[in-house]
Amino acid sequence: MTSTLGYAILAILARHPRSGYELSTAMSRPLGYFWTARHSQIHPELQRLVAARQVSFEQVPGPGPQDKKIYSLTDEGLAALRQWVVEPPQIRPERDEMVLKTYAAWLADPAELIRLFRDQLEAHERRLSSYEEQRASMPEAPAHGSPAFGNYATLWCGISYENHRIAWCRWMIGQLGTDRDLLEKNDQLSASLYPSWDAVKPSES
Amino acid sequence: MTSTLGYAILAILARHPRSGYELSTAMSRPLGYFWTARHSQIHPELQRLVAARQVSFEQVPGPGPQDKKIYSLTDEGLAALRQWVVEPPQIRPERDEMVLKTYAAWLADPAELIRLFRDQLEAHERRLSSYEEQRASMPEAPAHGSPAFGNYATLWCGISYENHRIAWCRWMIGQLGTDRDLLEKNDQLSASLYPSWDAVKPSES
DNA sequence: GTCCTCATGTAAACCGTTACATGATTTC
DNA sequence: GAAATCATGTAACGGTTTACATGAGGAC
Numbered sequence: 001m002t003s004t005l006g007y008a009i010l011a012i013l014a015r016h017p018r019s020g021y022e023l024s025t026a027m028s029r030p031l032g033y034f035w036t037a038r039h040s041q042i043h044p045e046l047q048r049l050v051a052a053r054q055v056s057f058e059q060v061p062g063p064g065p066q067d068k069k070i071y072s073l074t075d076e077g078l079a080a081l082r083q084w085v086v087e088p089p090q091i092r093p094e095r096d097e098m099v100l101k102t103y104a105a106w107l108a109d110p111a112e113l114i115r116l117f118r119d120q121l122e123a124h125e126r127r128l129s130s131y132e133e134q135r136a137s138m139p140e141a142p143a144h145g146s147p148a149f150g151n152y153a154t155l156w157c158g159i160s161y162e163n164h165r166i167a168w169c170r171w172m173i174g175q176l177g178t179d180r181d182l183l184e185k186n187d188q189l190s191a192s193l194y195p196s197w198d199a200v201k202p203s204e205s
Numbered sequence: 206m207t208s209t210l211g212y213a214i215l216a217i218l219a220r221h222p223r224s225g226y227e228l229s230t231a232m233s234r235p236l237g238y239f240w241t242a243r244h245s246q247i248h249p250e251l252q253r254l255v256a257a258r259q260v261s262f263e264q265v266p267g268p269g270p271q272d273k274k275i276y277s278l279t280d281e282g283l284a285a286l287r288q289w290v291v292e293p294p295q296i297r298p299e300r301d302e303m304v305l306k307t308y309a310a311w312l313a314d315p316a317e318l319i320r321l322f323r324d325q326l327e328a329h330e331r332r333l334s335s336y337e338e339q340r341a342s343m344p345e346a347p348a349h350g351s352p353a354f355g356n357y358a359t360l361w362c363g364i365s366y367e368n369h370r371i372a373w374c375r376w377m378i379g380q381l382g383t384d385r386d387l388l389e390k391n392d393q394l395s396a397s398l399y400p401s402w403d404a405v406k407p408s409e410s
Numbered sequence: 411g412t413c414c415t416c417a418t419g420t421a422a423a424c425c426g427t428t429a430c431a432t433g434a435t436t437t438c
Numbered sequence: 439g440a441a442a443t444c445a446t447g448t449a450a451c452g453g454t455t456t457a458c459a460t461g462a463g464g465a466c
Contacts, residue, residue, distance in 0.1 A: 003425080004302060011309035021445050029298070035305050036298035041426065043447060062434085066446050078312070085309050086317035088324060089302040093234070093241035093454095097209060097294035099359055100240050104216035104290050106354045107283070112291035119293060144315055144381060150308045153380065157304055157373050164369035168362050175358065176349060208453075226417050246454065248419060271418050271461085298426095414465075421458075430449070437442075 002052065002080065004090070005045050008035040010073060010081040013055060015147050017072035019062075020046055033158060046071060054080055102172070110176045117176070121169035128162040131155055207257065207285065209295070210250050213240040215278060215286040218260060220352050222277035224267075225251055238363060251276055259285055307377070315381045322381070326374035333367040336360055 002010075012018065012026055023046075024039035026032055037045075046069075049055040054077030062068030073081070098120065105113055135155055142148035207215075217223065217231055228251075229244035231237055242250075251274075254260040259282030267273030278286070303325065310318055340360055347353035 004300075004305070005425085007309075008305055011305060014309060014312060019445075020447095021443095025444095033304075034299060034301045034308065036300070036426095038427070039446075040428085040448080062445055066433085068445065081309060082312050082314075085306050085313040086321050088321065089306065092300075092302070093237075094239060095209075095241070095297075096239045097297070099238075099362055100209070100213055100216060101290050101294065102358045102362065103239065103355045104212075104219060104286060105358060106350055106352050107219060107287050108290040109287075110349055116291050116293065141380070145311055147311050149311045149380075153307045153310060153377060154304055156376060157307065160369045160373050164365045168365050171361060172358060175346070175354075210453080224417075225419095226415095230416095243455070244418075245420080245456080267417055267462085273417065412466085414463105416463085417461085419459080422456085424453100424455075426451100426453085428449100428451080431447080433445085435442105435444075438440085 002049070002054065002084075003045070005035070005037055005041065006049055006054070007081060007084050008037070009042065009045060009049065010054060010077050010084075013071055013073050014078065014081060017070050019068050019070055021068075023071070034154060049077070053077075105172075114173055114176050117169045117172045121166060121173070124162050124165045124169065128159065128166065131159045131162060135159065207254070207259065207289075208250070210240070210242055210246065211254055211259070212286060212289050213242070214247065214250060214254065215259060215282050215289075218276055218278045219283065219286060222275050224273050224275055226273075228276070239359065254282070258282075319378055319381050322374045322377045326371060326378070329367050329370045329374065333364065333371065336364045336367060340364065 008027065009023060012023060018026070020039065020043050024037070024042050027035060027037045027042065029036065046055065046057075050057065050071075053074055055071045056074050057069040057071045059067040059069055101116070135152075138152060138155070139148060142152050213232065214228060217228060223231070225244065225248050229242070229247050232240060232242045232247065234241065251260065251262075255262065255276075258279055260276045261279050262274040262276045264272040264274055306321070340357075343357060343360070344353060347357050
């Protein structure tokens with residue numbers, strides 16, 4: 001019954017109670033990297049969760065004209081969240097605009113494509129270094145059972161993902177920039193950092 | 206004006222003309238891994254693309270009661286596609302249900318989590334070996350300018366992505382399965398195949 | 411005769427974004 | 439005094455999924 005957005009809200013409230021406003025800031029970039037939502041989606045969803053008895057709220061006088069509502073998980077909500085976590089995820093189609101562009105890249109001007117992938121590369125490098133910073137200010141391998149484990153594990157995934165993306169951008173730039181000065185640079189970078197086809201081959205079959 | 210779905214259709218038609226039905230099979234799993242759509246979305250979009258003069262069609266008598274329509278790109282459509290390819294992609298939020306579950310994983314039973322990540326791991330391994338097979342039946346590094354380049358580059362991305370995902374699943378299973386017999390197995394697997402934090406560190410800052 | 415593939419469409423429901431709407435408090 | 443932050447909501451729109459609707463031809 002509860003939507004994935006609903007579980008995202010429950011997952012955040014499981015850490016500590018928050019207002020709808022705080023939820024919406026937590027679920028917008030650059031904080032909410034793996035599930036985002038606007039306040040216009042969060043407020044109605046909170047109302048639904050209250051109706052389903054998965055969250056409750058207490059009203060405290062806020063700065064604005066309306067009362068501030070501090071939402072927290074109910075026992076029912078926590079139980080539902082716990083159950084949902086270990087259920088296999090819905091298979092939702094991957095829609096990746098960069099990969100789609102790549103599929104049609106054979107039609108486009110190589111110089112412009114290089115510019116596009118350089119921009120992407122920079123963006124992913126910026127994200128990676130931000131993740132690395134976050135990791136640095138975090139205890140190494142927190143115990144399962146503490147919320148820090150969730151933070152640590154999602155960060156690990158994020159760092160791994162950015163490395164994958166960076167390797168791919170570098171490879172693309174290398175492929176597109178044949179017989180040019182950037183060839184040597186990119187060859188070095190992409191060959192070492194990421195599993196190339198050839199390096200992976202001996203492991204299986 | 207044209208939506209991303211529109212460009213996805215243009216990108217497929219740029220290879221060779223197809224009917225709406227053929228488009229819908231091409232854009233459903235397991236073929237269309239990076240942009241999927243149902244026929245109920247494709248047929249109206251094709252009508253819009255025809256109205257925008259980006260595709261044209263010729264009717265041939267089909268098996269059913271209605272004529273089969275073979276769509277192909279117009280010069281205008283090809284030009285629009287070429288332009289779109291090198292434009293920076295819209296930043297669309299990442300919504301990853303597995304990462305969201307991971308964020309809340311500290312609440313769940315480790316044994317059940319291991320089961321979940323093992324299933325995920327298997328699915329990604331299956332995909333990877335299917336990709337590897339496809340790569341094997343493909344010329345090494347096709348020239349930019351031929352459609353084979355698009356196939357090769359998207360496959361490279363897919364293989365890199367699956368490797369990232371596999372490494373992450375293995376790491377998670379290793380983290381969850383402390384003081385158990387599976388610890389040794391997973392330590393070996395994840396440490397070698399994928400960049401751990403520590404291995405990446407000396408490169409930057 | 412039933413099921414599967416080929417073939418094209420429409421309608422309702424759902425999810426998410428953008429825009430509309432209001433207003434107090436704090437900071438510059 | 440203007441702008442940013444805190445705070446909560448609704449409405450319109452666009453994209454996606456699911457369901458409805460039809461029907462020929464071939465395989466079993």
